[in-house]
Amino acid sequence: MSGSWQRTRAAAWRVLAHPGALISVAYLAVTICVSLTAQWLLPIDPLYQDLASTLEPPGATYWFGTDELGRDILARVIYGARTSLLTAGGAVVIAAAIGVPIGLIAGYFGGWRDTILMRIVDVLLALPGILFAMALIAVLGRSQAAALVAVGITGIPSFARITRAQVLSLRQRDFVLAVEALGGTAAYNMFRTVLPNAWSPILVQVVILSSVAILLEAALAFLGVGIPPPTPSWGEMLRTGKSYLYEAPTYAILPGLALTLTILSLDTLGRTLATVLEDRREVVEDEAQ
Amino acid sequence: MTQVINRRTLLAGVAGVGLAGAVAADAGAQAAVKGGKPLRVALLNDIVNFDPHQFSSQNASIMRNLYDTLIEYDDAGKPIPALASSFAIAPDNLSCTVVLRAGVTFHSGAPLTSADLDATLKKANDPKTGKNVYPTMGVVKDWTVVDPKTVRLNFKAKVPDRQVTDLLQFMFVIAADTTDSAETKVNGTGPFTVAERVLGQRMRLVANPKYWRAKQPVLSEVIYTIFSDDDSAAAALESKAVDMIFGGGARAAVRLRNAGYHLWQGQGQLVQVFRINTNMGPFRNEKFRQAFNYLLDRAAILRVGYAGLGEVTALPWAPASPAADRSYDKTYAFDLKKGEALLKASGLSPAEMNDWKLLASGSSQDAVAISQIVQGTLKKVGIDIQLEIKQGSEYVDALLGGKFSATFGGVGNVQKFPTRITTNSIYRTVNNPVLGNPNPHKAYVAAIARVESAFGTADVKAAYAALNKALVESAFGIATNTYDVFLTVAAKNVGGFTKDLDSLLVLRTLGFTS
Numbered sequence: 140m141s142g143s144w145q146r147t148r149a150a151a152w153r154v155l156a157h158p159g160a161l162i163s164v165a166y167l168a169v170t171i172c173v174s175l176t177a178q179w180l181l182p183i184d185p186l187y188q189d190l191a192s193t194l195e196p197p198g199a200t201y202w203f204g205t206d207e208l209g210r211d212i213l214a215r216v217i218y219g220a221r222t223s224l225l226t227a228g229g230a231v232v233i234a235a236a237i238g239v240p241i242g243l244i245a246g247y248f249g250g251w252r253d254t255i256l257m258r259i260v261d262v263l264l265a266l267p268g269i270l271f272a273m274a275l276i277a278v279l280g281r282s283q284a285a286a287l288v289a290v291g292i293t294g295i296p297s298f299a300r301i302t303r304a305q306v307l308s309l310r311q312r313d314f315v316l317a318v319e320a321l322g323g324t325a326a327y328n329m330f331r332t333v334l335p336n337a338w339s340p341i342l343v344q345v346v347i348l349s350s351v352a353i354l355l356e357a358a359l360a361f362l363g364v365g366i367p368p369p370t371p372s373w374g375e376m377l378r379t380g381k382s383y384l385y386e387a388p389t390y391a392i393l394p395g396l397a398l399t400l401t402i403l404s405l406d407t408l409g410r411t412l413a414t415v416l417e418d419r420r421e422v423v424e425d426e427a428q
Numbered sequence: 429m430t431q432v433i434n435r436r437t438l439l440a441g442v443a444g445v446g447l448a449g450a451v452a453a454d455a456g457a458q459a460a461v462k463g464g465k466p467l468r469v470a471l472l473n474d475i476v477n478f479d480p481h482q483f484s485s486q487n488a489s490i491m492r493n494l495y496d497t498l499i500e501y502d503d504a505g506k507p508i509p510a511l512a513s514s515f516a517i518a519p520d521n522l523s524c525t526v527v528l529r530a531g532v533t534f535h536s537g538a539p540l541t542s543a544d545l546d547a548t549l550k551k552a553n554d555p556k557t558g559k560n561v562y563p564t565m566g567v568v569k570d571w572t573v574v575d576p577k578t579v580r581l582n583f584k585a586k587v588p589d590r591q592v593t594d595l596l597q598f599m600f601v602i603a604a605d606t607t608d609s610a611e612t613k614v615n616g617t618g619p620f621t622v623a624e625r626v627l628g629q630r631m632r633l634v635a636n637p638k639y640w641r642a643k644q645p646v647l648s649e650v651i652y653t654i655f656s657d658d659d660s661a662a663a664a665l666e667s668k669a670v671d672m673i674f675g676g677g678a679r680a681a682v683r684l685r686n687a688g689y690h691l692w693q694g695q696g697q698l699v700q701v702f703r704i705n706t707n708m709g710p711f712r713n714e715k716f717r718q719a720f721n722y723l724l725d726r727a728a729i730l731r732v733g734y735a736g737l738g739e740v741t742a743l744p745w746a747p748a749s750p751a752a753d754r755s756y757d758k759t760y761a762f763d764l765k766k767g768e769a770l771l772k773a774s775g776l777s778p779a780e781m782n783d784w785k786l787l788a789s790g791s792s793q794d795a796v797a798i799s800q801i802v803q804g805t806l807k808k809v810g811i812d813i814q815l816e817i818k819q820g821s822e823y824v825d826a827l828l829g830g831k832f833s834a835t836f837g838g839v840g841n842v843q844k845f846p847t848r849i850t851t852n853s854i855y856r857t858v859n860n861p862v863l864g865n866p867n868p869h870k871a872y873v874a875a876i877a878r879v880e881s882a883f884g885t886a887d888v889k890a891a892y893a894a895l896n897k898a899l900v901e902s903a904f905g906i907a908t909n910t911y912d913v914f915l916t917v918a919a920k921n922v923g924g925f926t927k928d929l930d931s932l933l934v935l936r937t938l939g940f941t942s
Contacts, residue, residue, distance in 0.1 A: 363791070
């Protein structure tokens with residue numbers, strides 16, 4: 140246990156040793172903190188309409204100007220981060236909660252269970268994510284919950300396939316067979332023996348899917364089927380802001396920048412994690428030999 | 429000289445105006461402009477088809493250019509002759525005799541005769557083929573071809589003069605041999621003919637060399653190009669790739685106007701109306717509905733939704749409507765206190781007042797914006813509602829099927845005879861798809877009937893006043909502002925614009941000033 144903790148801490152330091160990853164983690168930490176404490180840091184209601192001050196340029200009162208309804212653009216970008224992060228977090232939880240057990244069962248038992256589960260996953264994978272999400276929202280109606288579920292379901296196949304691949308490689312390892320020979324149940328073996336050794340790529344997938352989920356939520360909002368207004372959303376701001384590029388360029392540029400930086404940070408972190416965890420696995424395997 | 433022959437005071441004045449006036453006005457428009465090169469027009473939508481009786485916004489660019497109507501209205505709303513050299517409304521208002529202009533030919537070369545008007549009327553009077561002209565024909569019992577140039581329309585009951593002239597103004601005459609194929613074949617008397625059309629991309633019109641109006645059209649060629657969005661059309665105008673945009677959005681139009689381009693608005697504005705389903709939730713309560721006469725920030729809605737192009741109005745009439753009454757705009761101006769007082773007087777609990785959603789069309793960014801204004805305003809008086817955003821056909825289904833509590837929707841035909849408003853779903857007096865049958869707003873139904881049967885200046889004025897009072901008191905449709913769907917933005921060297929009551933594009937007087 141102690142050795143595992145030390146290895147994890149060492150891996151974390153190796154991730155942060157990469158300048159790109161360090162900047163990404165710092166940006167994400169600031170974004171998360173600001174979005175969670177927005178009501179105290181920036182006590183401006185993102186829904187408040189100052190109809191006498193529509194499309195105001197950046198200034199002392201409104202640092203990044205106002206939108207077509209006189210709402211503070213900065214406040215809406217910050218609260219929009221909360222929307223994006225909540226959707227991404229919820230979607231990842233849904234995708235992992237369903238996808239990981241599917242991959243675990245398919246990989247561990249193999250046979251007909253594997254065939255059936257993977258064909259279901261293949262069907263999900265064959266559907267273009269955005270089209271599937273739009274269809275689901277058309278049925279469920281436009282809401283944050285619907286967007287979250289839609290984005291989450293599109294992430295299930297990737298978790299299922301990655302978990303299955305990991306389990307297949309671990310299934311015939313001596314320590315797994317030993318637990319089985321000593322009378323460990325299949326459930327015990329899957330969740331206490333195999334899964335803890337398969338978490339590295341799943342963690343990477345969590346980070347990558349977060350960026351995909353944020354992008355997908357923004358795309359849905361941009362297409363007009365995301366979270367309904369007046370809830371602040373980066374995608375919705377981009378959708379509306381592009382019509383006011385002449386009058387209020389910050390309206391579209393600021394959420395676009397926030398979206399770009401967030402996705403870039405998550406992707407950079409995900410790639411660094413994948414590299415570091417791959418190195419760590421090779422080290423652990425070398426030590427085992 | 430041909431004159432309008434008329435026995436009634438209203439139209440007697442028209443005789444003085446007559447053809448001479450029309451020609452003089454047109455000549456004035458032409459004096460400063462010349463042709464010589466093609467006019468390149470950007471459209472935001474391709475036309476639906478060539479049938480002039482299908483008055484869709486997409487067809488507004490061609491109707492008055494390929495076809496002519498029996499009469500037109502001048503800038504002041506007075507009828508002026510067109511294909512009808514004269515018309516006379518009988519003293520009992522039960523018939524109208526139309527005399528067709530001599531010397532007019534169709535694009536095919538055939539002369540215009542009563543047989544063509546007869547075939548046109550048959551098409552217009554059939555619900556399957558009459559399309560948008562069919563409801564206007566509702567007052568016509570039958571018609572008689574008197575001679576090769578004269579047709580008499582017989583009415584079911586006494587019809588007010590303005591309703592008769594609206595019918596004549598809306599009657600685009602099609603050659604008898606093409607009424608069945610009007611959607612695909614063009615054979616009108618209009619100043620232009622179609623030389624080329626590439627579906628969804630472009631269309632080229634060339635001048636009709638035998639056009640009956642002297643020295644018109646000014647241009648010999650017009651090229652329409654279809655653009656996918658407002659911004660690209662605006663960029664094309666700014667880069668001189670086109671000379672004009674027809675049917676663009678208000679925001680781009682204002683920006684281009686501020687940059688020195690001509691912005692031309694017609695008289696056929698629509699009115700944005702907050703439509704209320706009085707069978708739903710708190711809207712069953714009349715006082716609650718009446719509160720919305722004061723709770724809609726019309727100026728903000730006009731500014732945000734339409735870039736300020738239009739006018740605030742508390743009544744569903746365009747400025748050109750004979751029933752327009754600007755005093756209502758002051759009486760029912762945005763006033764939260766008056767609105768709150770009516771909300772209180774409704775006796776509804778806060779929970780009951782919050783028990784509805786505001787339907788908005790997701791495909792219209794402006795509709796979503798103005799719905800959010802209402803949402804924000806209502807929050808100030810303690811009403812916290814959600815938006816229900818639906819897309820495309822789902823929205824149209826809800827709008828026309830009455831599956832909503834409240835929603836914004838434009839109403840048309842509000843620049844013509846006031847009872848034409850009943851062609852809009854929420855204002856129908858019978859078979860109303862939203863309010864049901866029989867219409868629950870008896871005062872409104874009675875007011876419409878009174879307008880239809882009012883004759884004489886005093887009676888007509890009183891009937892319009894009664895209708896306006898019924899509209900704000902029944903409060904099932906709260907007007908907010910007028911707006912244009914056919915805005916025209918043109919380069920500085922384009923001139924000779926002619927106003928049209930329906931805001932249709934009129935090319936015949938257009939030309940270049942340099």
